[in-house]
Amino acid sequence: MGNILNQIGIENYIFLCVVLFCIGIFGVLYRRNAIIVFMSIEIMLNAVNLLFVAFSTYHQDAQGQVFVFFSMAVAAAEVAVGLAILVSIFRNLGSISIDNLKNLKG
């Protein structure tokens, strides 16, 4: 079986991932709801994961996919910690808008 990239082209994957990554960035900047911001970050990470896999195929090398596992672990850990922080903020503040987090400034 031939390389699937012969039919799609690695560039297309790169473009897709870049767009997806940028959508993640956009989401982080666009939304004020902390949960959605988290989700946007997840989108960014997933974009990278996808690119890893694409490159893995490109190089016919499994390391890229192995790396995705680590990246998933990291994402999971981050989400867990992030949500924990979020929950304690919600308890103290009653809101999860990051716009309300402006006490520290200047």
Add this chain to the structure above:
Amino acid sequence: MNTLIAITGLGIFCLLFEILNFRKGIIPFTILGLLGVLALNFCEFGSTESYYNNMIMVSRFSTTFSSLFIVLTIFLVALSHNFYENHPTKISDFVAIKIFLLAGGVAMVSFGNLAMFFLGIEILSIALYVLAASERLNLKSNEAGMKYFLMGSFASGIILFGICLIYGAMGSFDVVEISTYSLSAELPVWFPIGMVLVTIGMLFKIAAVPFHFWAPDVYEGSPALTTALMSTLAKVVAIATLFKLISSLNFIPSLENQDHLSTFENIIIFISIASMTVGNIMALRQANVKRMLAFSGISHAGFMLMTFLTVATSAGVLLYYTAAYALAGIAAFSVILYVCKNQHNEDITNFHGLGKTNPLLAAILTASLLSMAGIPIFSGFFAKLFLFNQTIQAGHIAVVIVAVINSIISVGYYFKLILAMYSKEPNQERTGKPFLIYAVAMISIALNIILGLFPSLVLDLLN
């Protein structure tokens, strides 16, 4: 490698101690353990080996920096005793997190594979998020944690993207392989882009302009000990790692091959100058000491970035600078911890009259601030000297002049604090002389001065 294993083991022991209900022993044990690790680390000094399929590469660079991290961690753990007095149930967690953080740091300077680098930086970051937010009932701490977390994971995403592009270009995560490939003429553009993205992510971690905005807010909001950790250990780890990343991946030569070197240097110069200037100028008007030190840290990041102009030769200078900066920072923060123990904030007003109530601590804080300002005999001066020396040697005299101007500005705010200590009347009683705080403060400032008197001790390690 052994160091890393030992540190991890030590962290797990800390957790076990809690289970075994042996809280009181945690800190002494950890300190002893860390001293042991330090000794172990010294044993590895001088060898250049790689372990486990080149996942970990032990070199002089990694061992010296690891030793610095370990020393800093010892101080930070020692300070924990007093700081977490009121949280006895959590102390093992706090200490364990710090130990794991150290493990992350050690992994970062001794990585042989980008996977280790990435995991190391994530361990470090996540530990820091947790520590920043660790005062769960304090809104400021929450806010600091949240800010740091959001921006940190954003930066992590960028680093990951960069790693991905590097992988795409090289087909490998192995440092040795990448550094070999990077010298070849035909390189996909992905590699430099990936490197730049990773660099940007790391610049965020060391709080360089324009990626510095988080630092003052997070430093201010976090519990003071965490701030101490961030401004010393975390910053040093990040800058060392970035240095290692750029030097060991042969990034500079590869840029040279593609005629990107001058632009990259311009970027470094720009960021370095901007960091110094923004950090110093912003620090001028700060009332909160931690916030002020955050800006000071930003400016120091700018100074440290100057070493990147002479990557091939400046490892020793970077080590010296980071050591000088971190030791002064530890000394300063131990005094801050003492002074602001029961205060709601860390405003300069809290330091009024410290020269009269606690002359020793005031002297130590003064010394550490003078060191950061670069006044001779303290190692901060020699750090700057060597840095300027390197940079002038590389022909970047303009940067040095800007740096000098910034040193002058920095005196303005460092002396604000000194003035407050000596020229104002004390506005509060300060009782108690916690042994560990005094010990840490004195030892760290003594080390700082010894480094100043005998700079060759450290400088020659990496030259």
Add this chain to the structure above:
Amino acid sequence: MNVSTILIILLIGAFATYFSGDKLAPKVALLFSLAALGCSIVLLANYNAGENISVINAWITQPKISFALNGDGLGLAMVLLTAALNPVIIFSSFGNEYKNAKGFYALILFMAFAMTGTFLAADGLLYYIFWELALIPIYFIALIWGNGDLEERKKAVVKFFIYTLAGSLFMLVAFIYLSQKANGSFLIEDLYKVELSACEQLWIFLAFFLAYAIKIPIIPFHTWQANVYQKAPTVGTMLLSGIMLKMGLYSVIRWQLPIAPLAAKEYMNIFIALGISGVIYGSIVALRQKDVKKLLAYSSLAHVGLIAAASYTLTLDGLRGAVLQMIAHGFVVVGLFYAAEIIFRRYETRNISEMGGIRSQSPKFASMFLILVLASVALPGTFNFVGEFTVLYSLSQINIWFAVLGGSTIILGAYYMLKMFQNVMLGETNPKTFADVSVNEGISLVVIIGVLLFFGFYPKPITDLITPSLETILNVINKN
């Protein structure tokens, strides 16, 4: 025995003073300062006997920085100035009660240590370190034990610190640059040997100039001076004006001129003119000062302007006159500030308009004060005359107009000093009682006056001491 002994004595003295407690501190400090004086005299004897009293030890290998102290005549003369003034200054403070005296006296000794080091250092970096170190004690002395409104004082002192530091940091850059050219060495001999292009020399020269112009100070870099002199405790003012200013002038001769001789020659006239305009400006501003210490500050500005101008003539006479005048001015200015302090102890004011009519109450003090005033206006027979004459003579050799303009200090100096003397000491008997000088006060003043008069008639020992080293420096300057 070599020159490092003095440094060790002073450093140990500083610590010993700190740990001896508030009561004993003044005496311990005096003891150690006298020991340092004794030591420096012994060293002088050894030096005159032809013994080598220099030290050189490797310190940092990369870049090459050495712990090198050079005991030549010039350095020794300045060390003697420091060592001689230091006990006088410490002794002069005995009439005052200081809070936390141990810190105060320890800082004085530490400052003496740093200043002595500056005068002795033969390695660019070591020199720089001592140079900066001297700044810290005076900062604290002025800040903590100073007088006047705290906020004002803070402002003045911080300005002083930052300003002087700003200047010296550029000097550091210059040193680093030089050491690159000298293959990484900071040793003075190596720096002397460095071959620089004219453009490089100019920049190096300017970098040094900034540091020294602020320290000395040369107009327009003098704005820190008057305020700091006014706010600092008198001991601090004495240290500043008596010794620390001389650091800048000494450095011009020792470092700036030999390292960048081409630039010095090329732009000689500009710098001489700057120095001389300082003379005129300082004198004129001094005329209308209301505060004694400020007036003396501006008079200092005028005098050091002249000394600086003489140094930039690059002639043996100029350098010699500059050094002589430095020493003379060091003594006289310390004496004058001490006199101001004696008045302050009795009247609690430094405002000239609140004084007057002291002479009829305390003739001894009035006489001593007058002698100091006259020495300061360089009456022949005082040491200052020897210095000022040589200085003006050297200026006249460059351009007679320099001597004429610089010589205006003779007129203007007499004008403001006598005006001050008249307003402070003469006139109707003051209703406030003024006790004549005490024994302690008298000793300090008499020592100073004795020195001024003795060397006024017999300056040969000092001239002989400094001339060989100045000739060496001139050889370096004129090597190409």
Add this chain to the structure above:
Amino acid sequence: MIHIPDFAHATTVQVLFCFLAFITVITAFLTIFSRNPIHSAIYLVICFFSIAGHYLLLNAQFLAIVHIIVYSGAIMILFLFTIMLMNLNERHQVHRPRITRLGAIVSFCLIVIVLITIFINSKPIVGDYDSTGEDFQSIKVLGKILLNEYMVPFEFASILLLVAMIGTVLLSKKEKLNK
């Protein structure tokens, strides 16, 4: 150069890729734009599924499964759980100042343009992609690599998770104050 897919002669794989890419991007956008967090979460799940589709397309079956389990299964549940726990709904929707939105859009456009331009400008990959034909991404191979070559990172990841665990516990553990 962007290969404009020739729809007339598109292969199945190409059509599939386009379809999945479309879904991914659209749902990603919808995640961000929908006002209700729960909707966002659901869009995100769809997005993750489409990414899993990509994985499958790239013949990384194991990864696809793990992806679905971890993201759609664990992480998204965590999100949803938190959303429910906080009882968030549109009422909590905060006002977004226009300047923020403008800034977000500007920076989005900027970064997309910059990155895409760079990649377009770069040398195109010419020629066929290698296909050694070797098995490089089966579970077996992955397992071998993960547990041999990448043993240390694997173990190290556990520390990461441990830290995260301790951290979350630390953040949520109540303590008796001032005993």
Add this chain to the structure above:
Amino acid sequence: MEMDTNLALVLVLTPFLGFLINVFLGKSLGKTVSGIIGTVAVAISFIVTLVLFNQISSTGKAIQVTLFEWIQISNLKIDLGFLLDQLSVLWLLFVTGIGSLIHLYSISYMHDDENMHKFFSYLNLFVFFMITLVIGSNLLVLFIGWEGVGLCSYLLIGFWHKNQDYNDAAKKAFIMNRIGDLGLLIGMFILGYTFKTLDYSELKQTILTIHYEPQIVWNISIAALCLFIGACGKSAQIPLYTWLPDAMAGPTPVSALIHAATMVTAGIFMVTRLNFVFDLATDVQTVIAIIGAITSLVAATIGLVQTDIKKVLAYSTVSQLGLMFLALGFGAYEVAVFHVITHAFFKACLFLGSGSVIHGLHGEQDMRKMGGLRKAMPITFWTMMISSLAISGVPFFSGFFSKDEILMTAFHHSIPLYVIGSIASIMTAFYMFRLMFLTFFKEFRGTEEQKHHLHESGSLITIPLIILAILAAFGGLISLPGHSWLNEYLAPLFTKVAGEEHHLGATEYSLMGVAVLGGLLGILIAYIKYFKQDNVPESDENITGLSKVLYNKYYVDEAYDALFVAPVNFLSKFFRDYIETGLSALVFGFGKVANEIAIQGKRLQSGSIGLYLFVFVLGMCAIISYIFLAQ
């Protein structure tokens, strides 16, 4: 040689010893003892001088004493040394001689002052410095004395230091002297630069042997001019003369010693000493002559209307000094020296006499409140009368010979200057006799109280007066026209053939006659105005017209104030208030700017995560596009 050194040291150091004793022990020794010590100290110097005079006039060789090297300058060596030759010993004779008399006088005069020991110590110090000035072997030693006497003058003018006006006068004297001193210094610099020496004998050698290039001649001229400025300061010539009248604030013996007999002649001494320099600068000599003439005229005119007895004498001094400079300007050094000596006699006598009057009137100095003292103070009157006759040029008194020689010299060189000098002489006669008539004739115009206490002064006062009056009467004998002992004595000093003896021809005799007539005319006018018509000068506010201008000294003081003092003070204020503040603000400005930026920057650091990330992304875009797109 050893002997000479010792003698010279005794000469110099005895007054200094007297000074030290009076300073440290004076108060405990008591007034009379301290006065005696002071007097004896100077008297010893006088005796030593006599010994030296004897030695020198017999051998005719100068004595050179070098003590030790003083100041090292690369191309010139300056020793602390003494030169005792004809000129210096001559000068010493009247310095120490008149000095001793005045010391003696002061014992009585100052007896009521509580600080008498101080007075004597200052006087001794003055004598010490004056001797140093005179016997220095080089210009720099002269300069020690030069400034030293200035200092003593300062101290003594301001002796009554509780009065700020006196202090002002003292300060003024010192500062004006210093202006001259700067000139002297500059002159020295130029000489040192040109000839590599400041030693008189070496200088003379060099100048006489050097090859005259235009540059060197030019240098000499400039140097001479500068030195003359120095002399102007010390000897109260235009434009630096205004301090001398004010200096009358000091006690009268001081005026007699310092401001009439000795110190003010230092300028003439210096010019005479350096005659070989001035001889080469003919232009400068012309300047000297002109300035001397103008000074003598201006001072004489002012003297016409003064009412303060000492002020009259002060202006007279200035005027006489002007005449001396007139002579110097014509290279007639020996003539000038002659007049210095006669002037020292009669002017010291006049001052001491006026002191006696003031003493008798308990401090009254205004002539309008005197009169008729002839009977009460006969000795004072007669001694002063003799001196007045001498100064007016009445034949066969000393002043007649010296003044006549000056005028004659002037006549030979420049008629206009001769005319000016003659007019000044006539005025001198007038105001001197105005003084005499107002003071000693007619009725007493003071208070009853004063009248009651009128008495002749004690013998300590009158003896010096008598001695000086005798000298004033017969001092002219040392240089009679045609047969001048003085000229012979001084001849070795001068390079030119000393004073080509004026042949006493018809011209000379007629000139003499003119001078005598002029003097008598002045006396006559004074007689008519103040004796016959019984005029008394009006009180201050009624003075009008030209006499007001004269009375106010041509407003020179005011002009100097407006021209120099006020601008300097204004400048000082301007510098202090604007430049200093401005510079200070400039330095602080850097801090202010940084602070302002910081304040603005704090607003950027708004706490909003969105903003932070926005900047992050922008920064990232910028970096990436700079590296990869901006090629």
